[in-house]
Amino acid sequence: MESKKCSVFYIRRILYFLKSHVLYVLLTALLFSWILLFNIYLASSNPSSETKGAFPVLDVKEENKGDEIWFKIYMDDKKIGYKREQIIGFESGFLVKEQVFLRLKALNSEQDVVIKSRYVTDKDFIIKAFRVNIISGVVQVVATGTVEGNELIFTLGEGSGKKTKRIALTSPLHSEATGFSHLLGIGAGKNAETELRFFNLLGLTADVIKVRYEGKEHLKINEKSYDSLKFTLEYGNLRSQVWVDQAGRVIKEESMMGLRMERSDMEHAIKDLTVSEDLVFKNAIVPKGKRISQPERITFMKIRGEVKGLPLDNRQKKFGRDILITQETLPVYFRPEDIILSDLKDYLTPGTGIESDHPKIIELAQKIKGKEENLVNVVRRAVNYVHSKLEKRPVLSIASAIETLNLMAGDCKGHAVLLTAILRACGIPSKVVVGITLQDGMFYYHAWTEAYLGGWVSMDATLNQFPCDATHIKLLELSSLLGQEARQLSRIVGDYLGNLSLEILDFTYD
Known part of the structure; x- marks a missing residue:
């Protein structure tokens, strides 16, 4: 019985991190969509590249407890950033913290972009509250949400520019999907497919991700070996591939625009970073x-x-x-x-x-x-x-x-x-x-x-x-x-x- 409960817990973790991963992909897709929208008029003024200082470590000492994992982020084989995930347990659930740092270049101008996310969940990883913060230079975008009964109180912005909207929920945020065995490919064979429901913070609607289980795969990353489960995730026209471990944590991810994320430790994640290729001219x-x-x-x-x-x-x-x-x-x-x-x-x-x-x-x-x-x-x-x-x-x-x-x-x-x-x-x-x-x-x-x-x-x-x-x-x-x-x-x-x-x-x- 204990083994079965443990398996269900791991499956829930896999579901949570797959959904959380898709939200990260969507946030990044939206951010990159806007980043691409520069006009060559700006290039004619030839903004100079600023010399940046050392790459910041995002709140490394903020928490000394919890399950912490670091990732390297690549674009076309250039290491342009890193991501940190941390789960902190408390009596009624979990605090999930995610921080992403990206060094991007557009029209010869370099900027550091930080995406910070905080989620408070119950024991089943159903979200009760969240805060997402995108920081780029002097510009900051903040989105927060709190679940009250069957409604999400969603707020974008702060101060005088704050906008709040009440959104009816037909299901819990990050509710458990049915068909766990199909998701994991257990008993269904290779290429099992299912759908994963999640709440899209960008679209403010309940959405469906198509998930296809590709099978088990042995990975070797940074001299470490992993036994992984490989999934293909499709949301509309966005597609990514995700490799997760048996505990439901992402090991590797490949998605649009040559983006790749790989498991690492803090030391290797934050060092030897470089700026991305110029996103405007690249596309x-x-x-x-x-x-x-x-x-x-x-x-x-x-x-x-x-x-x-x-x-x-x-x-x-x-x-x-x-x-x-x-x-x-x-x-x-x-x-x-x-x-x-x-x-x-x-x-x-x-x-x-x-x-x-x-x-x-x-x-x-x-x-x-x-x-x-x-x-x-x-x-x-x-x-x-x-x-x-x-x-x-x-x-x-x-x-x-x-x-x-x-x-x-x-x-x-x-x-x-x-x-x-x-x-x-x-x-x-x-x-x-x-x-x-x-x-x-x-x-x-x-x-x-x-x-x-x-x-x-x-x-x-x-x-x-x-x-x-x-x-x-x-x-x-x-x-x-x-x-x-x-x-x-x-x-x-x-x-x-x-x-x-x-x-x-x-x-x-x-």
């Missing part, structure tokens, strides 16, 4: 076909390529494998009373990262709008303000309009969310757009804004374009940066990175 797309020398003057472009889920509208159309982008013609005049609120309310309300109800953003919006009745002119003023006032600087973090305004600096995602928040505060429906744009002969991942002026019109505060040139190809539309929108954002990693092949067939200058 740029070199198109085939005709060459465009002045993309800012392009009013029409025809390209060929397989692009999944491409949004289609009056600006962007698709015929077979050919995509046609036509720059919009701006209306001369558009009045507030012409907006149909019932159809556009999602694009007027505050959203995560688009804090249009923040007093500082409302005050700025009123200053920009003044007594102007023509919303076309209001948009033009807002684009000019964001473009001229913000310092062009990479910020390796999740975007926030109020954080960008407080810093008065940002990359394209910061420009996009701040402009969107200002326009909403002015009563103009608007949304963030994620896609690619052409600069110096290559397509780079980028973010800009669209506003409703009788029809959706594009604008790029980073490049000071209204409307955007026709080399801007829209891949995603976001009304908010959390919830279902965050799930879409992971498509940047899952669908597009390394998979887009484009050929420029034709174009027209102004």
Whole structure:
């Protein structure tokens, strides 16, 4: 009986750490999605790489008890960071602590990124409370949650920018999945498959991970041998492979963008780190076909390529494998009373990262709008303000309009969310757009804004374009940066990175 109870406990640990691992992958995917969204405009200012001091050890002496495990983190065989996991038992459950350090490079600028997570669970590893903190330079994103009955009290941010949401739970966070024997491949044979339910902190919904048991595998890492169980995990278009030991702890992980994590000790995990390859240039797309020398003057472009889920509208159309982008013609005049609120309310309300109800953003919006009745002119003023006032600087973090305004600096995602928040505060429906744009002969991942002026019109505060040139190809539309929108954002990693092949067939200058 004791042996059976012990086995169930280990299975629960495996379930917990698989789910926890997927959350780490999703957080990293979202972070990398935003990191990719820089514009080559920033490269023209050539921000210099800062010389960093010694790599920090994250709270190494904070706890001297509990089960602690360290990992090395690699990207394309470069050791760019480390991760620390620790489980501390107490009378009614566990405190699970995870800390990740990454040294990343974007547009020749190096930044340290830290992801700290704390989970309080019961004895079955069902989460009762959590705190996730992403720190990058002076930017910090904090998410917390507490389970009360059948509800999760979820809070994003701190201080005046804090947003709280109550979310109904249909099942416990990290509830036990059924079919333990299938998950472990016991009695089901090789390639047994099952589904694992977990709560997606980014999507704010209950989600399903597809899990396939690949079999047992003997690993040798850092001169140590491990008998492991290998799993393939699939969440949407994100895939990773995980090797766990018999106690349910991760030994090794391989996932998107060449990321790899391996079990280590503290000494070897934190030493000899290096910076990642430049994420922006690494993931740029070199198109085939005709060459465009002045993309800012392009009013029409025809390209060929397989692009999944491409949004289609009056600006962007698709015929077979050919995509046609036509720059919009701006209306001369558009009045507030012409907006149909019932159809556009999602694009007027505050959203995560688009804090249009923040007093500082409302005050700025009123200053920009003044007594102007023509919303076309209001948009033009807002684009000019964001473009001229913000310092062009990479910020390796999740975007926030109020954080960008407080810093008065940002990359394209910061420009996009701040402009969107200002326009909403002015009563103009608007949304963030994620896609690619052409600069110096290559397509780079980028973010800009669209506003409703009788029809959706594009604008790029980073490049000071209204409307955007026709080399801007829209891949995603976001009304908010959390919830279902965050799930879409992971498509940047899952669908597009390394998979887009484009050929420029034709174009027209102004």
